[in-house]
Amino acid sequence: MNALPDRRLNAYRPDLAEEALQGTVTAVRYVAGVPARVAVPVAALRPRPDEAAGIDTQVLFGEDVRVLDRADGWAWVKSDFDGYVGYLPEPALDASATSATHVVAVPRTFVYTGADLRTPAAFSLSIGSRLTVVGESETRGTRYLTLEGGQSVVAGHCLPIGVAASDDYVCVAARFLETPYLWGGRSGFGLDCSALVQLSMMMTGRSVPRDSDMQAASLGTPVAREELRRGDLVFWKGHVAIMEDERTILHANGHTMSVAREPLATAIERTGYLYQEPTGYRRPV
CATH class of the missing domain: 2.30.30.40 (SH3 Domains)
Known part of the structure; x- marks a missing residue:
């Protein structure tokens, strides 16, 4: 039996699915979605239309989404930026057709x-x-x-739009030092480990996946620990950190509850009970 597509990046329910999934998943009907734009500073995307549901990620002011369904004050959307799917309150959206500059x-x-x-x-x-x-x-x-x-x-x-803030994403990441950690956060007000990578690379003109497992599967090429240098990524199961130099990492983490700097060796020892050894090291290219 074939596994269902990743629900984070594919919009499907028994009653409704995005048009691109026709022939892949079974639904009563399929839709292309209606364009809309985020009209609040930050909006949480949730896995179900419930304020008590945990946050999967966030969309930012001015970002475009496709609205697949609206019901009971909620909109089911897919982000044009990174393809993430989730529910957000309808008032967070605007039907503006003007182009961001x-x-x-x-x-x-x-x-x-x-x-x-x-x-x-x-x-x-x-x-x-x-x-x-x-x-x-x-x-x-x-x-x-x-x-x-x-x-x-x-x-x-x-x-x-289209002009990079820097050619060094590590410099961008360092500007987030002491920003609060927020599970599912993806903004300068609070963010998680993979959002630090995504936002920092975005500002250098690079589009990367949202979550750490997606990044571990697609970003760059593997390297050995002894080969690590500035800009490389260290992955644990469910966590990612950025090498600031050959020995030091930058990461949004639940230990300091912030974006922090610490020696890689210290982080590996400190998190051993939770993560074991890192699952991989990669060089974004």
């Missing part, structure tokens, strides 16, 4: 009600959030981008 390129920033840092902050945004810019201005030497909603964001905190 910029991306937030710093871990966190404020969106102001006016083009002046002295005006009230309307809300905060995470790195990776996508914005539609309609204008630009300068106040007391600081440049601001005007958003389609009329608010403003500091221009220096954003980049045009």
Whole structure:
């Protein structure tokens, strides 16, 4: 009997499935989905339409999704960014058809009600959030981008879509130091181990899978522990860390409950009771 497709990346239920799965899974009907955009700073994707359900991952302001179903105040969606499937509250979505022009390129920033840092902050945004810019201005030497909603964001905190923030994803990852750990988190407000890898690489122009097992199966090539260097990845079952140099890792972890730096040898010894030895080392190329 063939195994069912990974539910994290494939949308299917007995009553409904995404069109691409026709012939692979059985459902009453198949749909292509309707485009929508995330309209809140961060929205949790859950495995079922229930606030008590754990968070699988998150989608960010301005990211596009396909809505497969709406019911009882929930939307069942698939992310255009990394293909993740889940449920989020309907009010988190907007049907806007405008194209995003910029991306937030710093871990966190404020969106102001006016083009002046002295005006009230309307809300905060995470790195990776996508914005539609309609204008630009300068106040007391600081440049601001005007958003389609009329608010403003500091221009220096954003980049045009398609422009990399860095050519070294480890530098990007280090900017998250002391950011709180959050299971399923994928933002500058809180993130987990694999999101640190995904977000950091995203800001260098690379798209990678969301979860650590997906990353371990697809990123780069295997290397031996003695060959590790800056930028390599260390995988345990259910965990991933980034080599900052030949001996030190950066990782979002449940020990410090933050993104932290520690010697690889210390991490291996400390987590031995939980993870045993690392399951592999890989060099993203």
